[in-house]
Amino acid sequence: MPSLLQKLLLGIPLACLASGHCIADSLDSNYKIDVHSHAVPSIWREELVSAGFPVKNGTLYTDGFPVADWTLDSHISTMDSLGVNYSTISVSAPGVFFLKEAQKAKSLARSINLQLHNYTGTHPTRLGALCLLPLPYVDEAVEELKFCLDTLGFVGVGLFTNANGTYLGDKSFDPIFSALDARNASVFVHPASPDCTSVAGGWPIPMTGYPFDTVRAIESMLLTGRRAQYPDIKMIFAHGGGAIPYLASRIAGMASLPWLGGLSVPESLAQLAGYYFDTAASTSAIQLTALKSFVGTDQIVTGTDYPYVPVSQALSGLAAIEGNGNFTTGEMGKINNLNALTIFPRIINALKLN
Ligand SMILES: *[C@@H]1O[C@H](CO)[C@@H](O)[C@H](O)[C@H]1NC(C)=O
Ligand SMILES: *[C@@H]1O[C@H](CO)[C@@H](O)[C@H](O)[C@H]1NC(C)=O
Ligand SMILES: *[C@@H]1O[C@H](CO)[C@@H](O)[C@H](O)[C@H]1NC(C)=O
Ligand SMILES: *[C@@H]1O[C@H](CO)[C@@H](O)[C@H](O)[C@H]1NC(C)=O
Ligand SMILES: *[C@@H]1O[C@H](CO)[C@@H](O)[C@H](O)[C@H]1NC(C)=O
Numbered sequence: 393m394p395s396l397l398q399k400l401l402l403g404i405p406l407a408c409l410a411s412g413h414c415i416a417d418s419l420d421s422n423y424k425i426d427v428h429s430h431a432v433p434s435i436w437r438e439e440l441v442s443a444g445f446p447v448k449n450g451t452l453y454t455d456g457f458p459v460a461d462w463t464l465d466s467h468i469s470t471m472d473s474l475g476v477n478y479s480t481i482s483v484s485a486p487g488v489f490f491l492k493e494a495q496k497a498k499s500l501a502r503s504i505n506l507q508l509h510n511y512t513g514t515h516p517t518r519l520g521a522l523c524l525l526p527l528p529y530v531d532e533a534v535e536e537l538k539f540c541l542d543t544l545g546f547v548g549v550g551l552f553t554n555a556n557g558t559y560l561g562d563k564s565f566d567p568i569f570s571a572l573d574a575r576n577a578s579v580f581v582h583p584a585s586p587d588c589t590s591v592a593g594g595w596p597i598p599m600t601g602y603p604f605d606t607v608r609a610i611e612s613m614l615l616t617g618r619r620a621q622y623p624d625i626k627m628i629f630a631h632g633g634g635a636i637p638y639l640a641s642r643i644a645g646m647a648s649l650p651w652l653g654g655l656s657v658p659e660s661l662a663q664l665a666g667y668y669f670d671t672a673a674s675t676s677a678i679q680l681t682a683l684k685s686f687v688g689t690d691q692i693v694t695g696t697d698y699p700y701v702p703v704s705q706a707l708s709g710l711a712a713i714e715g716n717g718n719f720t721t722g723e724m725g726k727i728n729n730l731n732a733l734t735i736f737p738r739i740i741n742a743l744k745l746n
């Protein structure tokens with residue numbers, strides 16, 4: 393493998409990321425990195441069934457939504473049909489926080505992470521893994537985070553907007569953020585169900601409960617001071633940030649009231665917009681226009697939510713991004729791959745771009 397300097401001398405073009413890191417620009421703007429896709433390991437499915445999640449007519453449901461059939465082979469072949477080159481895989485809600493004992497949650501998270509490691513080992517240039525943490529058990533979660541990042545070499549960490557009702561800004565989660573910060577590790581935050589499931593009126597919680605839980609988590613990061621404490625941790629929030637581009641000014645306005653902390657409005661807005669947002673189920677012109685005006689094009693990343701969305705929806709969603717967002721080819725390069733490489737530099741190594 394020639395060094396970066398040798399590549400320069402050989403005339404291989406370079407692309408420099410927002411981080412300042414430059415890579416050999418052998419990826420074209422269509423090379424797609426999907427930061428929001430899920431694996432459904434059978435060990436996880438079996439534990440959900442044993443824990444009493446409903447199985448109706450052979451289909452398992454979590455949060456009122458079917459858990460898709462999934463195999464490693466189908467994941468790769470679907471990536472091919474979607475034109476996705478590389479995916480980060482994570483486990484969706486409810487992670488392992490349905491288990492009521494720390495040791496059980498820890499041991500299931502460990503088995504699942506080893507399984508994810510096996511998948512990425514099988515397809516090292518197609519898949520990277522995001523660590524599943526046994527939150528809300530913080531000590532066990534820190535141990536697992538270290539194992540995934542330091543021993544297994546995962547590309548990043550998966551978190552949920554809340555773990556059994558505890559939101560990201562909660563004081564108890566400080567050791568998690570401290571461990572992430574010490575490693576410059578990046579996080580993908582997937583929505584989870586809020587406690588108050590009855591407000592969904594019996595409809596699937598992911599429909600609106602998930603995007604609003606993303607808003608709650610981002611709000612929690614602001615109001616607790618967690619984001620101010622760790623401003624540099626790169627975090628992706630799913631589904632275009634839920635409703636955050638639309639609600640940020642309202643939240644910043646309220647947070648400026650003296651009895652709510654008197655935060656400066658521009659500072660709050662900068663914090664609320666200081667994340668990455670993926671395009672899963674967020675590809676309409678209205679959503680992309682809002683997202684683009686909220687964060688610009690350096691903080692939007694591609695996401696599909698496969699296998700929880702039908703392939704046809706993922707396909708038309710991916711195809712709609714460029715036109716609906718009125719993005720240039722250069723901007724599509726950022727959204728398709730360069731922004732994801734900025735967040736997860738270990739993918740650069742996996743793809744041998746440095
Ligand atoms: C149950 O599953 C079978 C096989 O997938 C399907 O043909 C049938 O329509 C399903 N029945 C209901 C009530 O969903
Ligand atoms: C990326 O995926 C597309 C569509 O499957 C494929 O045509 C292209 O060759 C892939 N690029 C690389 C560098 O693997
Ligand atoms: C993944 O697990 C399978 C089945 O246990 C095994 O045959 C394979 O060698 C493992 N692959 C890697 C890369 O660890
Ligand atoms: C999860 O939430 C329930 C209900 O609030 C509570 O009883 C339980 O102790 C929580 N579990 C953990 C591990 O915090
Ligand atoms: C984290 O990033 C900073 C700034 O880019 C760098 O100085 C530091 O060495 C990095 N630390 C680790 C553990 O990678």
Ligand SMILES: *[C@@H]1O[C@H](CO)[C@@H](O)[C@H](O)[C@H]1NC(C)=O
Binds near residue numbers: 718720
């Ligand atoms: C699309 O973006 C171009 C600049 O790249 C701009 O000139 C044009 O007005 C935009 N079109 C719409 C419909 O916003």
